[in-house]
Amino acid sequence: GQQVMQIPQYQHVQEGEDFTTYCNSSTTLSNIQWYKQRPGGHPVFLIQLVKSGEVKKQKRLTFQFGEAKKNSSLHITATQTTDVGTYFCGYGGSQGNLIFGKGTKLSVKP
C-alpha cells in the first residue's frame, strides 16, 4: 500500500540544538498527523495538517505541510531532554485507521 517515508531514522542531538524530521509521500495526501511516543509509552497525537502550505506551531514545535501535500516536516527549536522519543507521521487510511511512517527516534544529550 501507499507508504510515507520518514527521515532520518535516528537523530542524536546536544540539548539546545534544533531537530527536524521529514515525512515524504509519493502521492498527494488529504491530511497528515504527527504523533510522539516516549520510550516505553504509547503514541500521543500532536497535530493534524490539512491545507496546502499549512504551518502550525506548538511552543518550540513547528509543523509544515508542503504546497503539493506530499511532504511534511516537524521542527523542534532548542531541544530539551523532555523531547526524547520517537516522532511518527501518519495519514488517514481507507479503513479509518492511520498509516504511519516508521518514525524518527530522537535522543538528546544533556
Added chain:
Amino acid sequence: DAGITQSPRHKVTETGTPVTLRCHQTENHRYMYWYRQDPGHGLRLIHYSYGVKDTDKGEVSDGYSVSRSKTEDFLLTLESATSSQTSVYFCAIRGSSALGTDTQYFGPGTRLTVL
C-alpha cells in the same frame, strides 16, 4: 487518554498456545483498532472494528482474529502463537482531539513475548 485500557500489559507465552489480548474503552467510541509495533516496521494495522460484531482485516491480519461483542471491548486472539508474533500490541480508538480533528487515541500497549 480517552479511557482506554489494555490487559494484560505484559505476557510471555510459548509457541503454539492461544493468547487473547483485551482492549477496553469507557467512552462509547464506535471505531477501535489493533496495531502491532515492531522495530523497523513502525505501527501496522492488524484488525479494526466499526461497531459491535463489525470487524475487518488490516494490513497484517494473518494469524490473528478479533471479536467485539460489546461496544467497550475489542479482543485480539492469536489462535496459535508464533515467535514472529512477539511484538508490542496497541489498541486505539478513533475520536476527536481538543482541536476538533479526527485522531486516534492509543492504549498503553501490551508487550507479548512468544518463546
